Amino acid sequence: MDQENLREWESKCIQEEPPECTAACPIHVDARLFVKEMGQGDVEAAFKVLAKTMPFPGILGRICDHPCELRCKRGEVEAPIAIGLLERHCVEHAAGKNRIQLLSRRSQRVAVIGGGFAGLCAAWDLLKKGFLVTVFERSDRLGGMLWELPESLLPREVIDEELAVLTTLKAEVRLGISLDGEAFEDICREFDALFIDREGVAGCALPLGRDDRGEITTDPATGATDREGVYAGGVTRMSGAWSPVNEVLQGRKGALSIERFVQRAQMVAGRENEGPFATRLFTSIAGIEQDPRVIPADAGAGFTDDEARAEAGRCIQCECMECVKVCLYLERYDGYPKKYARQVFNNERVIFGAAHTKNQFVNSCSTCGLCETVCPNDFYMGDLCLQARRTLVEQKLMPASFHEFALQDMAHSGGERFALCRHEPGKNESAWLYFPSCQLCATSPAEVLSSYRYLRDKLSGGVGIMLGCCGAPAYWAGRDDLFRETLETLRQEWGGMGRPRVVTACATCRSLFLEHLPEMESVPIWQVLEEAGLPRTTCAASGTTVAVADPCITRHDPETRESVRRIAGALGIAIDEFLLSGGKPECCGYGGLMFNANPKLAKEVIDHRTRAEMPPPAKPFVQPGGWYRTARQEGTDTAYYRTGVSDHDYLAYCAMCRDRLAAAGKRASHLVELLFPAVEGGDPAGRGWISWSERRANRAKVKEAILRELGEKGEVTMAEHEGITLFMTDEVRRRIDERRILEEDIRQVIHQAEQSGKRLKNLQAGSYLACHQPENVTFWVDYTPVENGFTVHNAYCHRMKIVGVK
Amino acid sequence: MGQQEEAKSWSCAACGGELGVVKVGFTYMKGNFEVDLPACKGCGLVLVSEELATGKMADAERILEDK
Numbered sequence: 101m102d103q104e105n106l107r108e109w110e111s112k113c114i115q116e117e118p119p120e121c122t123a124a125c126p127i128h129v130d131a132r133l134f135v136k137e138m139g140q141g142d143v144e145a146a147f148k149v150l151a152k153t154m155p156f157p158g159i160l161g162r163i164c165d166h167p168c169e170l171r172c173k174r175g176e177v178e179a180p181i182a183i184g185l186l187e188r189h190c191v192e193h194a195a196g197k198n199r200i201q202l203l204s205r206r207s208q209r210v211a212v213i214g215g216g217f218a219g220l221c222a223a224w225d226l227l228k229k230g231f232l233v234t235v236f237e238r239s240d241r242l243g244g245m246l247w248e249l250p251e252s253l254l255p256r257e258v259i260d261e262e263l264a265v266l267t268t269l270k271a272e273v274r275l276g277i278s279l280d281g282e283a284f285e286d287i288c289r290e291f292d293a294l295f296i297d298r299e300g301v302a303g304c305a306l307p308l309g310r311d312d313r314g315e316i317t318t319d320p321a322t323g324a325t326d327r328e329g330v331y332a333g334g335v336t337r338m339s340g341a342w343s344p345v346n347e348v349l350q351g352r353k354g355a356l357s358i359e360r361f362v363q364r365a366q367m368v369a370g371r372e373n374e375g376p377f378a379t380r381l382f383t384s385i386a387g388i389e390q391d392p393r394v395i396p397a398d399a400g401a402g403f404t405d406d407e408a409r410a411e412a413g414r415c416i417q418c419e420c421m422e423c424v425k426v427c428l429y430l431e432r433y434d435g436y437p438k439k440y441a442r443q444v445f446n447n448e449r450v451i452f453g454a455a456h457t458k459n460q461f462v463n464s465c466s467t468c469g470l471c472e473t474v475c476p477n478d479f480y481m482g483d484l485c486l487q488a489r490r491t492l493v494e495q496k497l498m499p500a501s502f503h504e505f506a507l508q509d510m511a512h513s514g515g516e517r518f519a520l521c522r523h524e525p526g527k528n529e530s531a532w533l534y535f536p537s538c539q540l541c542a543t544s545p546a547e548v549l550s551s552y553r554y555l556r557d558k559l560s561g562g563v564g565i566m567l568g569c570c571g572a573p574a575y576w577a578g579r580d581d582l583f584r585e586t587l588e589t590l591r592q593e594w595g596g597m598g599r600p601r602v603v604t605a606c607a608t609c610r611s612l613f614l615e616h617l618p619e620m621e622s623v624p625i626w627q628v629l630e631e632a633g634l635p636r637t638t639c640a641a642s643g644t645t646v647a648v649a650d651p652c653i654t655r656h657d658p659e660t661r662e663s664v665r666r667i668a669g670a671l672g673i674a675i676d677e678f679l680l681s682g683g684k685p686e687c688c689g690y691g692g693l694m695f696n697a698n699p700k701l702a703k704e705v706i707d708h709r710t711r712a713e714m715p716p717p718a719k720p721f722v723q724p725g726g727w728y729r730t731a732r733q734e735g736t737d738t739a740y741y742r743t744g745v746s747d748h749d750y751l752a753y754c755a756m757c758r759d760r761l762a763a764a765g766k767r768a769s770h771l772v773e774l775l776f777p778a779v780e781g782g783d784p785a786g787r788g789w790i791s792w793s794e795r796r797a798n799r800a801k802v803k804e805a806i807l808r809e810l811g812e813k814g815e816v817t818m819a820e821h822e823g824i825t826l827f828m829t830d831e832v833r834r835r836i837d838e839r840r841i842l843e844e845d846i847r848q849v850i851h852q853a854e855q856s857g858k859r860l861k862n863l864q865a866g867s868y869l870a871c872h873q874p875e876n877v878t879f880w881v882d883y884t885p886v887e888n889g890f891t892v893h894n895a896y897c898h899r900m901k902i903v904g905v906k
Numbered sequence: 907m908g909q910q911e912e913a914k915s916w917s918c919a920a921c922g923g924e925l926g927v928v929k930v931g932f933t934y935m936k937g938n939f940e941v942d943l944p945a946c947k948g949c950g951l952v953l954v955s956e957e958l959a960t961g962k963m964a965d966a967e968r969i970l971e972d973k
Contacts, residue, residue: 459972499935499971839960860946860953861919868919869953880954898959899967903931905950906940 101487106445112479113438114380119418121168121183123379126349129153131168131183132417138186139412141405147194150187155224155348158262159217159246161191162254163344167376173383173418179393181415182403188253189408200269206230208362211291213279214300216244217344218334220263221351222295222358227269229359234272236287237300238279242266244299245342252400279304288330293358295351296325296332299342308332315339321374322367323354331357349375382476383418423471423479426680428705429464429694430471430481437471437479444488462488463502463697466687466705467576468652473684482692489578500876501899502697503577505840509792513538513569514586516816518799520567521593524556525809530600531561535622537606538569539755541802542795544770546778548605549805551625554776555603558632564597566590567803570609576693587616594620603628605772607653607660607754608691626663626753629775634670639774640783642672647746649678649709649761649768650685651754658683664753664771671774676748690756699838703764709745710766749785763789791833793843821851825889836895841879845897848872849881850890867893871902878902913944916953923948932963935970 101109121131130149137146151157164184172180208231212223215237226233235242242263246254266273277283284306287294296306298316309317309326316325316332323331333350335341353374360367394411396403403411423437424430433440440461447458467482492498512518518538523530534555536548556563571586594602602622604610613622629635648668654660661682665675680686686709689695689702750768752758761768773784790798807814824847828836836846853859853870860869862882871880878901882894913925923946930943930952944953954963 457972460968501967501971857920858951859919860916860925860951863915863917869916871954878954880956880959894956896956896959898954898963900932900934900939900963902952902954903933903938905945905952906929906931 101441101445101448101484101491106441109441109479109484110438112475112477113420113436113441114382114477115420115436115438117381117420118379119381119383120171120173120379121181121418123381124168124171124376126167126345126375127153127352128373129168132415134190135181135183135186135412135415136417138190138408139415141409143190143194144196146186146190147196150190151196155221155351156262156265158191158258159254160344160348161187162258163246163249165343165345167343167345173385174414174416176385177388178390182393182411185396185403186408186412189403189405192402193405200228200265202228202269203230206232206362208232208292209234209290210358210362211236211287211294212297213284213287213294214244214297214334215239215242215273215275216297216299216334216347217246218347218351218354219244219295219297219300220266221348222297222333222355223266223271223351225352225355226295226358227266227271229355231358231362232272233269234274234291235266236277236279237273237275238277238304240275242273242275244297245337279306281305281307288327292329292362294330295323295354295358296330297351298332298334299336300334302336302338313339321371322357323350324357324367329358329361331361380477381418382420382422383416384422385416388416420476422474422476423481426470426474426684426686427481428708429466429701432701432704433461437475437481437484440481441484444484448488448491458488459492459497459499460502460698462492464694464701465692466652466689466694467692468685468687469655470652470680470684470686473655485692486576486578489576490580491578493578493580498578503573503579503693504696504876506573506693506696507577507579507582509796510538510569510571510573510586512796513567513799514589516814517796518567518803520565520803520806521597522806522810523564523597524562525811527562529562530564530597532559532563532603533594533597533600534563534565534603534625535570535605535609536565536567536802537604537609537755538567538799539759539795540605540770540772541567541799543755543759543790543798544773544778545798545801545805547770547772547776548802550776550778551605551772552806554635555625555628555632559628562600563603564600565806566593566597566602567799567806568593570606570612572608572612573693575612576691583616587612591617591620607651607657611653611657624660624663626660626667626771630663630666634667635775637671637775637777638780639671639673640777640781641749641751641769641774641785645674645676645748646751647676647678647748648681649688649750649752649757650681651752651757652685652687652691653754655683655685660753664751667771667775668751673751673774675751676746678746688754688757688760690760695760696840699840702760706760706764710761710764711745759790762787789834789837791837791843792840793837796842796844821847824850826850826892827886827889828892832892832894836892839896841895841897845872845874845877845879846881846883846892846895848874849879849895850883853881854885865893873901909942909944912953912955916944918946918949918951920951921946921948925953934967937970939966 119132122128134146134149154160166184168183169180174181210226210231210233212219212235215235223233223235243259246259311317318332323333325332331354333354334347391414394407443458462485465481465485472478472480534552541548571583574582603625604622605625610622613620650661689705695702750761753771758768758770767785769784849870849872852872867882867884869882871878877897879897884891909927916925925944926947927942928945929940932939
């Protein structure tokens with residue numbers, strides 16, 4: 101990822117964009133943070149937020165005409181947050197004083213003509229920027245129209261107190277000045293730049309361009325008049341459009357232009373978002389309940405402390421987080437895509453080779469694409485993560501542990517125990533080529549064989565079969581070399597078969613073929629079965645209701661999702677749809693090799709999909725902090741949407757979904773098991789989990805059965821240890837499987853130990869403990885030799901290599 | 907169970923020796939470590955317990971992988 105890529109990624113994620121209130125505010129007060137502090141009862145912190153952006157917060161806080169409220173998202177539910185009243189309460193109660201951070205002093209002198217609110221705000225900003233400021237005012241006091249506001253709203257002493265800041269900042273104030281053309285020319289000669297408050301010079305004959313109504317004309321972007329170095333802002337009383345916060349904006353705009361003018365800097369660059377602008381932030385208000393606005397008991401006095409706190413508590417703390425709400429992976433790393441993109445970039449580039457703190461992060465994404473579906477800007481974490489994985493592989497920094505087990509499983513599928521490509525028995529051409537997938541063969545060997553026989557019955561022109569892996573694990577592991585090589589092998593085999601139409605039974609295979617082998621025409625088995633007619637079968641699930649667990653890879657494949665539902669319907673099965681159905685299926689934790697790189701997270705993901713979770717509260721808490729985030733803190737395990745849980749059996753049509761759901765304790769079957777039951781009248785959903793060792797054995801069974809039918813003998817070399825018989829309890833079998841230890845690994849350890857004698861004896865139990873390190877992993881097995889084999893008590897492994905005793 | 911105690915629960919079936927606690931070297935992801943572990947006093951056959959492999963060792967592996 102380079103800087104440009106990073107910027108592209110970052111710009112897609114809008115979580116950090118300002119909320120509507122801030123974007124609507126002419127001077128961009130962080131109203132969201134202000135209201136949050138108010139909701140927590142921290143008036144001083146809230147005041148600091150105001151004072152950071154507002155000039156004369158004691159005045160503006162009382163009189164602001166709060167255009168922010170018009171765009172408040174809470175207002176779309178019922179009534180906007182009373183930000184104006186909250187500001188008033190804050191400045192009335194905060195003890196905090198204006199502490200102004202001055203920039204270094206400058207030598208340039210700026211005249212502010214007219215001491216109305218716009219002029220005073222320009223003076224405030226110019227003083228902060230370090231200019232020597234002189235304010236010229238015709239009357240005998242500063243403040244202009246501020247003095248005309250009701251005293252109950254803006255007490256006179258507040259005006260005096262706030263304006264005293266100008267004296268503190270050493271502004272020179274000249275009152276009772278008569279402003280005619282001559283005086284104006286004198287000021288122009290004496291000062292480096294001028295800011296004119298329109299109301300402050302109303303009726304004065306100044307030599308500046310004016311419109312038909314007699315108002316001084318300015319460039320809307322900069323406030324520049326037709327005279328160089330002279331800027332103007334504010335509105336006259338006559339215009340009838342006086343808005344306190346707009347006066348501030350106009351003063352601020354003039355002050356910035358003057359700074360740029362005296363610095364001879366680019367006048368308009370980077371000012372696009374000056375004043376109110378449209379924000380890109382998306383905030384969903386779905387699920388937010390109505391909560392009426394707090395009305396002050398004494399309208400004239402404003403809010404009490406309790407009222408202010410309650411009103412602020414209505415704020416939903418606008419943020420996007422759409423993807424994070426539906427993805428446990430994104431949630432667990434405590435950020436959002438923009439932050440993640442920066443971290444991934446830093447991982448790759450900034451701290452190159454030094455501290456790769458995001459390795460597990462980029463390898464934990466399932467690449468399921470749900471984030472992209474729910475993101476207002478289509479941010480796809482999977483793409484970001486896959487790119488990062490490829491980079492890690494290129495840099496030779498990819499830890500082997502993240503994908504090794506899956507890649508070994510893939511190697512098994514591409515090896516002599518499984519890989520096969522043949523025409524239909526008795527034929528020497530293939531119009532069709534069945535590609536049942538390595539994982540479906542691993543899960544349901546008998547059903548695959550039976551479906552193959554059915555396809556041969558129904559389709560003409562010969563139905564060949566290809567056993568192998570589509571390369572998905574290599575693709576997910578960032579192993580482009582291996583992925584290309586796998587595809588090339590498949591492409592050549594397919595070419596050798598006469599380029600038949602490929603019938604796929606796994607949606608992942610088909611998706612990769614479509615994208616990476618476009619010349620290879622493929623069709624899902626479900627579509628073929630619908631067209632050719634479904635097998636006559638007594639479906640175990642007929643008359644029941646199931647929840648269809650769509651694999652995440654069918655996100656952009658509505659035809660397949662619908663086809664599966666039609667078939668289920670034809671089998672007499674009713675369907676209960678998940679909340680996140682249609683184009684929003686979740687991953688089972690296998691996708692992207694999450695199960696391999698982050699087994700803990702993968703387990704949480706599948707648990708979430710199989711156990712009822714507490715839904716997030718639809719109403720924000722009184723303590724704001726982002727309604728979604730607060731909900732998350734309140735949740736016991738996870739508060740992300742109750743998406744994938746149904747009390748009914750699940751019907752999967754991806755082998756990995758089926759197996760992972762079943763391993764998590766959910767009754768789940770694969771559609772192929774319902775269409776081609778291995779046992780008539782059996783209960784496929786009750787089959788339960790399947791171990792990795794069993795999966796490999798099942799694949800081998802499919803190949804052997806096909807070879808038998810073809811009258812061929814497989815040429816499989818059996819290693820000596822393969823003859824070892826193991827005995828173990830279900831508990832041990834499950835534990836070693838979760839540790840991704842194969843029975844094959846255990847046989848090797850025992851074989852090695854028995855041959856070499858290198859083993860430790862447990863003096864109490866009498867069992868042996870031995871280890872063996874065939875490649876990167878060291879396997880330990882606790883066993884006892886028995887008649888005809890070995891009882892395995894336990895097995896575990898580690899990746900650290902034992903160098904030896906010192 | 908302490909290392910000493912653990913060592914006493916085992917004997918080396920390869921050479922018949924007793925186990926004692928010694929420094930054992932490990933390497934992973936370009937890092938080298940030394941840990942006090944039970945090993946055969948005679949032939950140096952090392953004992954890595956399940957607790958160590960699935961606990962501290964697994965934690966250290968994860969930290970190194972994310973470095």
